[in-house]
Amino acid sequence: MPLDTSTYSLALLRLDGRRWNELRRIHAQISVQAAADGSSYLEMGNTKILCTVTGPAEGRQSGQRGGKDNEAKIEVEIGVAGFSGVDRKRRGRSDKRTTELQHTLRTAYSSLLLTHLYPHSTITLNLHILSQDGSLLAACINAATLALIDAGIPMTDYLTSCTAASSSSPSSDDTDTSDPLLDLNGLEEQELPFLTVATLGKTERVSVLLLETRVRMERVEGMLAVGIEGCKRVRDILDGVVKGYGKKFT
Template identity: 45%
Template sequence: MSRMELYSPEGLRIDGRRWNELRRFESRINTHPNSCDGSSYVEQGNTKVICMVQGPMEPSSRSQADSAGATIEVNLSVASFSTFERKKRSKSEKRMVEMKATLERTFQQSVMCHLYPRTLISIDIHVLAQDGGLLASMANAVTLALIDAGVAMYDYVSCISVGLHDQTPLLDLNGLEEQDISTLTIGVIGKTEKLALLMLEDKMPLDHLESTLGIAIAATHRIRDLMDDEVRKHGNLRSSKLAKN
């Protein structure tokens, strides 16, 4: 697919969105209440992710115990049917290892780990479908699952991907756009401008970086509001059930 087809002269993208429009975002928490401490399901466009959190719990080996705080461990599983190419993905694939390490670093800083010394927080992520913005979708799912598990965090970590087509920033990239243009994934803490996550794949001109970041930060605040709506809705549902009992 040529670069010209990604963004038409009329200002429309492949899927009909404008440059600053987000894809459909849906989220649910407490999706697996009987199998883990916290769980979530996130859809960003056609990218679908399930996340399950166990802990804080006692680690299986002493090497995982940190007297200063909790250890965050991420396990990543990508379904062979998640893309059009049906192939088994190894956990040792370079991209999988990079994303796992990025998520562990991000949430090691975003969770109040000092409250849970000598414990392990295990995060299992299952990717059901991939269509761009995978790292952002996974990070959003982890945030919701940790909140559902009652793990103390400094604030929401809301994530989005953004790219640059010639001189036009494109927000919330789909799979076809990611193949053709440089992709920047950012995660922001709450409604601040503090970055919890930043990953740039390929190159991006430095003179466009600041404006692209500004657009992406504003979008993460919108994602944060959508996640907060789901958490509050679930909280109200739980409190109404308790009131009835």
């Protein structure tokens, strides 16, 4: 689906001033923690994530779930700051939402990283959620990708993620039409059905697709198309961060 804004009405701007296909401001840095093998800090709007990578480290296979002995195991640990959301609630490791995020990230990167190069070892991703304002899983994926690149762990390509939603509006013939929205903030996620999609590089190969709300099937195709285009743009932004960091050493 082309993201053409030439005929987009100013009256249809979202509450934060964006058009339907505009990303929020993305700010990212890598190598922000000297003690880690790789690290990153990422902001997508007001969602802020700090990610560190440890490993590959040998001798930590006991208790690992899944995987093969001749491949590296991937651990994901997520910590949520008590002040990160409006409810000021501290979530423990057994929190259902946190567990789901960890499982999704572990599954996504198990197929992306070249784990066969590091047998009998463990790669640990630690994500610290400092602020939440929508697109949480997408921000975690983008931050983890940068941290893994900083750690020098080989992967097939960038894994980048974005959210997309469907908003319904009445048409002249009294039928509902759906309008897609890209990169949701917290208020929009509370009001609209949305999905999170992650793709490899600039391709349309989907590695993660999570639909957390109920939506009519005829709307999913439009949401997915907009989300994939958003992932490609996020990939360009993250690639610019990596190249900008590399120029410091040339």
